[in-house]
Amino acid sequence: MRWPVVSKRLFALLSIFIFATAAFCSTKPRYGGTLRVEFLAQTISIDPRTWKAGSREFAANERLAALVFDRLVSVDNYGRFVPQLATEWSHDVAPRRWQFALREGVKFSDGTLLTSADAAAALAPLLPEGVQVSASGGNLIFQCTEPRPDLLELLASGRFLVFRVQGDGSLLGTGPFTLDVNTKLEKSAAEVPAAVGMSTPANFHFTANDACWAGRPFLDKIEVSYGIPPLRALFDLQAGRAELVELAADGVRRANQSNVRVWTSSPLTLYALRFDDAQPQAANQQLRETLTLSLDRATMASVLLQKQAEPAAALLPQWLSGYAFLFHVEMDLERAKQLRGALPANVAGGTSPLRLQTDVGGDLARLLAERVAVNARQTGIAVQPPSKVAHSGDSPTAEKADLHLFAWRISMLSPGEELRMLAKAAHAVMNAEGKLSEPDQRYAEEKKILEERKVMPLVALPDYAGLAANVRDWQASPWGEWRLADVWLESPGAQKNASPAAASGARP
Amino acid sequence: MSQTPARLSTRIAIFWTFFLFLLRTAEARDNSAEHHVRELAHRVSAELPRNKMSCVAWTNHEAVPEAWSQQLKSAFVEELQGKAGDSAAGTGNCAVSVELEKTPTQIVFTAELEIGAEKQHFFAAISRAGIPAESAGPATPRLERELLWRQGERILDAIFVRGENGAANRLIVLQKDALVVYERQPGEWKTVLTKPLGEASVTQRASRGEIYFSVEQPDRAKIVFAGKSCQTNLSDASAMNCQASSEAARTGMLLVSACDSRAWWLRSDGGDMTMPDHLELAIPSTQKTEAAVAEMAVPGPLISISSGEGVRTDTAVVFNLATGNYEVYRIALACGQ
Numbered sequence: 001m002r003w004p005v006v007s008k009r010l011f012a013l014l015s016i017f018i019f020a021t022a023a024f025c026s027t028k029p030r031y032g033g034t035l036r037v038e039f040l041a042q043t044i045s046i047d048p049r050t051w052k053a054g055s056r057e058f059a060a061n062e063r064l065a066a067l068v069f070d071r072l073v074s075v076d077n078y079g080r081f082v083p084q085l086a087t088e089w090s091h092d093v094a095p096r097r098w099q100f101a102l103r104e105g106v107k108f109s110d111g112t113l114l115t116s117a118d119a120a121a122a123l124a125p126l127l128p129e130g131v132q133v134s135a136s137g138g139n140l141i142f143q144c145t146e147p148r149p150d151l152l153e154l155l156a157s158g159r160f161l162v163f164r165v166q167g168d169g170s171l172l173g174t175g176p177f178t179l180d181v182n183t184k185l186e187k188s189a190a191e192v193p194a195a196v197g198m199s200t201p202a203n204f205h206f207t208a209n210d211a212c213w214a215g216r217p218f219l220d221k222i223e224v225s226y227g228i229p230p231l232r233a234l235f236d237l238q239a240g241r242a243e244l245v246e247l248a249a250d251g252v253r254r255a256n257q258s259n260v261r262v263w264t265s266s267p268l269t270l271y272a273l274r275f276d277d278a279q280p281q282a283a284n285q286q287l288r289e290t291l292t293l294s295l296d297r298a299t300m301a302s303v304l305l306q307k308q309a310e311p312a313a314a315l316l317p318q319w320l321s322g323y324a325f326l327f328h329v330e331m332d333l334e335r336a337k338q339l340r341g342a343l344p345a346n347v348a349g350g351t352s353p354l355r356l357q358t359d360v361g362g363d364l365a366r367l368l369a370e371r372v373a374v375n376a377r378q379t380g381i382a383v384q385p386p387s388k389v390a391h392s393g394d395s396p397t398a399e400k401a402d403l404h405l406f407a408w409r410i411s412m413l414s415p416g417e418e419l420r421m422l423a424k425a426a427h428a429v430m431n432a433e434g435k436l437s438e439p440d441q442r443y444a445e446e447k448k449i450l451e452e453r454k455v456m457p458l459v460a461l462p463d464y465a466g467l468a469a470n471v472r473d474w475q476a477s478p479w480g481e482w483r484l485a486d487v488w489l490e491s492p493g494a495q496k497n498a499s500p501a502a503a504s505g506a507r508p
Numbered sequence: 509m510s511q512t513p514a515r516l517s518t519r520i521a522i523f524w525t526f527f528l529f530l531l532r533t534a535e536a537r538d539n540s541a542e543h544h545v546r547e548l549a550h551r552v553s554a555e556l557p558r559n560k561m562s563c564v565a566w567t568n569h570e571a572v573p574e575a576w577s578q579q580l581k582s583a584f585v586e587e588l589q590g591k592a593g594d595s596a597a598g599t600g601n602c603a604v605s606v607e608l609e610k611t612p613t614q615i616v617f618t619a620e621l622e623i624g625a626e627k628q629h630f631f632a633a634i635s636r637a638g639i640p641a642e643s644a645g646p647a648t649p650r651l652e653r654e655l656l657w658r659q660g661e662r663i664l665d666a667i668f669v670r671g672e673n674g675a676a677n678r679l680i681v682l683q684k685d686a687l688v689v690y691e692r693q694p695g696e697w698k699t700v701l702t703k704p705l706g707e708a709s710v711t712q713r714a715s716r717g718e719i720y721f722s723v724e725q726p727d728r729a730k731i732v733f734a735g736k737s738c739q740t741n742l743s744d745a746s747a748m749n750c751q752a753s754s755e756a757a758r759t760g761m762l763l764v765s766a767c768d769s770r771a772w773w774l775r776s777d778g779g780d781m782t783m784p785d786h787l788e789l790a791i792p793s794t795q796k797t798e799a800a801v802a803e804m805a806v807p808g809p810l811i812s813i814s815s816g817e818g819v820r821t822d823t824a825v826v827f828n829l830a831t832g833n834y835e836v837y838r839i840a841l842a843c844g845q
Contacts, residue, residue, distance in 0.1 A: 028757060029714045029780070078832030079613045079636025080660060153613055176713075215713030322609040322616025326629060413612050439616055439631035472780040479612055486713065486781070 029473060033489035035219050038233045038245040039226035044204070046179070047171060048159035049125055053421045054408040056269065056360065059463060060246070062159070062411065063482045064224060067206050068109075068173035069161035070214075072100055072119070072140070073152055075413060077477055081152050084214075085119065085162055085174065086140070089152070098142040098151050106213045108164055109178040116140050119162045126159050128417060149437050150414040157413040157479070176217040176485035177206035202226055218473075218488035234260070237466045243489065244471060244482075247464035249308040249364065261467040266319040266478040267310050267460035269409045271368055273356075274426045275454045279402045281354060286339055287347055287381070288453035291354075292329060293336035294379040300371055301459045305364070308464075312457035315422055315446055319478065320415050323443050327450060329457075336379040353382035357401035368458060369405050405458075413479060416442055426455045541634045542583045545617060548632040549587035552604055552619050555628055556588070564588065565605040571615050572608060572639050581606075610636065651787055651804040653824070653837040657681065657690070657697060663834040664710065664717030667816035668823045669726065679836065680742065680816065682717045682731060684710045689742055701745065708738055708750050718758050721816045758812070762792060762819040765841040774822050774839065776810040777803070784829060785810040787839065806837070813839075 041060040045051065046068060051061050072086040086100040106114040116135035123133050123140075130145040142151060154160065163171040204224040208217050228236070230248035234255055237245045247255055247262065255262050273291075275282035282288070297311035314324035356372060358365040366386065373383040383403065408425060412418045416436030423430050428449045436442050449455055463480050470490040476482050564585050568577035584606060607618045617632040656668055662684055669678040677692040678700075686704050690697040710717055712734055720730040727743040737753035740746075760775030773792040776785045777800075784807060788800035808829040815822045822839040 028716075031714070075612055076832055079610075079639075080832060081613070081637070213711070215711050215715070217713060318609065320611055322611045322614065322633070323618050323629070323631065325607070325609075326618065326620075415611070439618075439633050440629075443629060443631060473782060475782055477612075488780075 029218050029488040030491060031216070031218050031488070032220050033218075034221040034223055035244060035471070035484065035487065035489065036242040037222060037224045037484075038228040038236055038242045039224065040228060040230055040233065040246045040248060042227050044202075044224075044226045048161050048163075051159050053158075053411065054425050056407060056409055058409050058411045059268070059480055060226065063480075063484075064204065065161055066175065066481065067177040067222065067484060068171070068175045068179055069163050070106075070174050071161055072123075072155050075153070075156045075477075077475070081156065085114065091151075094147045095149055095151075096144045096147055098144070098148070100140040100142070102138050102140060103213065104138065106174050107211055108172040108174055109209055109211075110172055111211070112164075112172075114162070114164075114174055118164045122162045122164065123155075123160060128154070128420075146435060147437055150416055153414040154412060154417055158411045158417075174213065176209055176212045176214065177222060178209050180205040180207055212485075214485070217485040219484070222484065234258070234466060237468060240468070243468040245466045247466050249305055249461050249464065252308050252464050253306050255464075255466050261469060261471075263465045263467060263474065263476055265463040265476070265480045267312075267317045267462050268480055269407055269461045269463075270312055270315065270317070270422075271360075271365070271405065271407050271458045271461070272312070272315070272426070273372065273456040273458065274404050274406060274428075276402055276404060277427060277454070279400075281347060281402050282454065284343070284347055285453065286343055288456075290336050290339040290343065290379060291376055291381060291383075292453050292456050293332045293339070294375045294381065295329070295372065295456065295458065296331045296375050297329065297458055298331070300368060304367055304371055305459060305461070309459040309461045312460040313450075315426075315449065315455065315457060316415055316419055316442075317410065317460055320410060320413075320418065321439070321442065321446070323439060326443070327447075331375075333378060340380045353384040354402040355384050355400060356386065356403040356405060358386050358405045360405070360407040365405055365407065372403075372405070372458075410479070415439075419446060423449060428452070428455055541580060541615075541639075544632040544634050545580045545584050546587040548606075548617055548619055548630055549584045551630050552621050553588050553590075555621055555623075556603070557623065563602040563604070565602040566608075567606070568608040569610070571610040576639070577608060580608075613637075615639065651789060651802055652840050652842045653787075653804065653806075654840075655835060656823075656838050657836040658828075658831075658833045660833055662715070663811065663825050663836065664715055665719045665812040665814055666823050666825050666836040667719050667721050667729075667814050668821065668836070668838050669721065669723075669816040670821075678816075680719055680721070680729065681836065682719050684715055684717075687719075687729075687731065687740065701742065703740065703745055703748070706747065708733060708736065708748055710734075716757060718812065719814055719816075721814070723816075723818050758814070761813040761815050761822045763789070763815075763822050763839065763841060764819045771819070772801075772841070774813055774824075776813070779809060781809050781827065782829075784808050785826075787813075787824065789841075807831075807835070 039060045041057045043057055044064060045061050046065040048065060051058055070085050072084060073089070074082045074084050076082050083103070085103050085106060087103045089098060089100045091098040102114070102116045102119060108114060116138055119140055120133045120135040127133060131148065131151070132143045134141050134143070144151070148154075163173050166172055202225070206222040206224070208220050210216050228245070230251045233242070233245035234247065234251055236242040237260060238258060252262060275288060297313075301307065301309040301311045313327040313329040314321065316324060318324035354376070356369050358369050369385040373385040376383040406426070408422050410418055419436055419442055420430070423445070430445050431448065436445060467474060470492070472488050472490050473486050475486055564581070566577070566581040566584070568574060572580075588604065603622050605620045609616045609618065613636055614633045615636055619630040621628045621630070657666065657679055663681055664684065665682045667680045669680065671677045671692075679690040679692070679697060681688045681690065686702055688699060689701040691700045708731070710733060716734045718732045720732065727741060729740055729742055731738045731740060731748065732753070732755050735752060735754065736750050737755060738748040738750035740748045760773055763772050763774040764770065765772070771792055773790045775788050775790060777788055779785055784805060786803045786805055787810065789802040790800050806824065806826045808827040811825040811827055811834065813822055813824050824837045824839050826835050826837060828835050
């Protein structure tokens with residue numbers, strides 16, 4: 001069929017509309033504005049060399065460091081590796097040797113060019129054992145002692161950021177923002193503690209890097225406060241004193257009830273118990289089995305944590321391993337009581353209770369510890385939870401505890417590396433040291449650790465954030481990256497489609 | 509020409525060595541999902557007792573498109589049948605079950621083999637990057653769309669140009685760093701020109717790039733970036749001719765009905781990059797608030813609307829939120845509805 005010829009009048013109309021000045025509705029982002037962000041973390045460091053794997057502060061550290069530093073490669077929400085400072089990469093058949101071509105013309109915020117030597121120097125001290133990096137022309141060469149098919153996942157997450165250490169110890173980055181000079185933290189002072197409950201929380205100020213290789217960010221500035229008590233963060237958001245705040249798990253319900261826009265990640269923080277090998281009771285396999293069967297994880301998640309957590313039977317969450325559903329731990333009081341009955345009288349409460357210590361601070365850990373003690377008591381095992389005044393890892397009784405309640409926050413997209421680090425932190429012995437690149441190997445290792453019952457997963461919690469209605473293009477990843485360089489603020493009075501109670505963006 | 513037996517055997521040895529090397533290399537390179545799934549089935553079947561009647565319970569936890577999942581299931585079952593004799597696809601009480609799960613970068617296949625009280629697990633993992641996308645959903649009656657092109661790399665604008673007088677249809681795609689012209693060949697789009705943008709490359713985060721095309725000058729196009737305007741020839745690789753300009757951003761495009769030649773204004777309802785847009789049809793007006801008379805959902809935020817056929821059909825670029833691909837649609841008005 002032939003289409004009718006379009007008249008010249010229509011073209012005249014067309015030209016009028018093509019050059020109309022109205023925006024393509026609000027799809028076109030707006031430049032400008034200051035985003036005020038509040039973190040709950042008591043300490044913040046943007047120096048990746050100082051970060052402790054698995055710590056709760058890791059998330060806040062990484063989110064701020066990602067404003068100033070770039071990675072070689074990133075992962076989008078569709079599972080694709082996206083070039084960042086590296087434009088292309090290749091590896092040998094093994095794959096043990098990886099080669100990355102560095103993007104040309106990228107400049108640090110002081111105007112000097114990024115070189116492969118800079119990138120190699122930054123990454124070398126951060127890489128796991130068995131991976132070495134060197135500069136070769138405009139390339140980076142990674143040489144691994146074992147096959148590393150997960151090197152891209154590794155470099156796209158965690159602490160693997162590129163920076164240059166200045167003569168005075170401060171760090172320079174190529175990222176979308178620069179840390180303001182007056183708040184710039186030097187190497188020695190990169191970690192600034194903010195005292196609990198202090199009235200004036202500490203601040204960082206970031207300014208848009210106009211010369212960023214990936215384009216100027218939309219926001220002019222980001223003002224960051226940390227050490228904010230959870231309730232105050234929520235009130236600040238509601239009162240318009242902040243646009244983005246970290247929310248504590250026990251504050252999410254209140255936020256939802258207040259019609260606050262809430263973002264939720266995939267489960268990222270595991271709370272688990274571990275037996276202390278140095279204590280004699282830890283050697284009793286039957287005791288460990290009894291305790292495991294007495295734990296009511298479902299109630300911990302649904303009642304104690306008000307459905308803001310998931311019961312955990314695995315070390316790695318399902319979204320990261322893909323096989324966590326194979327692990328089941330159901331509460332079985334009858335079986336637990338049978339096993340308890342067969343235990344010698346001097347074990348688990350006969351002469352002295354199992355001493356439980358929380359290695360992580362906060363009310364949540366204390367509540368979980370108390371719940372563990374209650375569950376254990378139901379099967380006749382005496383567990384002594386930490387007192388309200390002294391429950392942290394630095395208490396004088398720390399070394400004597402039989403059981404430890406610890407938290408582990410996932411920070412890497414390489415499940416093998418994450419499992420290795422987690423197992424190390426939980427003092428679990430692994431068979432295939434250095435060989436966790438295939439799911440079969442990871443599953444076998446994780447299964448072995450869990451069957452020993454020296455480590456007992458309890459619950460897994462997501463990260464939460466509250467967002468003001470004018471925060472647009474919030475495209476945080478399910479694994480917790482905030483991607484603030486792509487966020488923009490809608491001007492007052494122009495808000496459309498900002499649904500109050502659901503933050504979109506994290507689509508795995 | 510005669511050869512001594514020793515030389516002949518040496519040559520035969522070299523030939524077989526080379527042949528086996530090629531065979532191994534080809535095997536190593538067969539990195540396809542189907543290959544991994546067949547290998548998984550092979551490992552399962554090695555543990556499956558001979559002549560054991562079995563079926564496969566296959567569960568795709570929204571990890572891959574269902575059609576593709578069924579394709580992989582067929583490959584798995586076929587491989588299992590080949591080795592185990594009489595396996596059958598089905599559900600119910602199966603000795604073999606396979607679960608498909610998605611992680612940030614991979615699809616993990618977990619096969620469970622249950623023999624008596626014993627369970628064995630086998631795994632395979634493939635990259636998520638190579639997964640085919642779901643097909644597009646249905647359109648609403650008034651506006652019609654046809655998917656022309658899909659790619660992972662960012663598209664700023666695209667124009668579909670209908671070939672006149674026997675010429676092939678063309679698709680002009682503007683990326684951040686290149687202008688690419690495709691020509692429709694039987695069954696596929698074929699690249700006929702890739703023109704690097706050079707200094708005109710878009711480095712802004714809010715990358716703006718619009719193609720302006722006139723049917724009267726089919727070999728020329730104007731490309732408008734933020735702060736500059738460039739003229740380019742579409743039939744050769746000559747460099748673009750750019751100059752500073754401050755042209756306003758396009759807000760939509762006229763669309764003319766083939767049925768009654770009536771002109772409409774095609775626009776987006778305008779969310780941000782996290783939510784799907786709707787294409788809206790409104791009466792042409794200088795008022796932004798003119799009510800929509802028809803609308804059509806698209807699978808993500810609308811990046812651009814332009815026209816390469818006068819305004820008989822429009823071309824829309826959409827970022828598909830489900831797949832992460834940029835998709836180019838041809839938009840037209842349907843008659844009679």
